[in-house]
Amino acid sequence: MMFAKPISSPMSASFPLSKFDGSTITDPSLYRSTIGSLQYLSLTRPDLSFSVNKVSQFMQEPRDTHWTAVKHILRYLKFTSDHTFSIYHSSSHSLTAYSDSDWAGCPDDRRSTSGYCTFLGRNLLSWISKKQPTMSRSSTESEYKALANASSELVWIQALLCELGQRF
Numbered sequence: 001m002m003f004a005k006p007i008s009s010p011m012s013a014s015f016p017l018s019k020f021d022g023s024t025i026t027d028p029s030l031y032r033s034t035i036g037s038l039q040y041l042s043l044t045r046p047d048l049s050f051s052v053n054k055v056s057q058f059m060q061e062p063r064d065t066h067w068t069a070v071k072h073i074l075r076y077l078k079f080t081s082d083h084t085f086s087i088y089h090s091s092s093h094s095l096t097a098y099s100d101s102d103w104a105g106c107p108d109d110r111r112s113t114s115g116y117c118t119f120l121g122r123n124l125l126s127w128i129s130k131k132q133p134t135m136s137r138s139s140t141e142s143e144y145k146a147l148a149n150a151s152s153e154l155v156w157i158q159a160l161l162c163e164l165g166q167r168f
Helices: 029-041 047-055 064-079 141-165
Strands: 093-103 113-120 123-131
Touching: 029 047, 029 064, 047 064, 047 113, 047 123, 093 141, 113 141, 123 141
Parallel strands: none
Antiparallel strands: 093 113, 113 123
């Protein structure tokens, strides 16, 4: 990967990953160890959250298309090696959340993936990208589920900050 061409996006949007596409990898240990490292890295790189979530769904039986997606993420890491996680001094105590979801984005089980990120002032506090546990019947239902998850995170953060003595 040292001579790989850097790329500006963590995942290709042109084709969805499926557990049936491509041929099975003969030795999946490299795939699994690379995914484990990427999961650890995504704790401080929210831009990787969705992509790592997607490729980690195929740890049971990885295929060559999944390995290609992992290499795409590694090429993105090469391009963004100067990205940092910054915390800014701010007098603002406003809590803000952004959420989004796709509708039936997984071609295998038709479940949606949703995610959110929460901010305190300019500072990113938490983020998540997760496959929804149930299948949504509409895009609106999928969006409402994502909104409900983001709202519950905001309520929890607000309660935590109140316990720490912060006023709003």
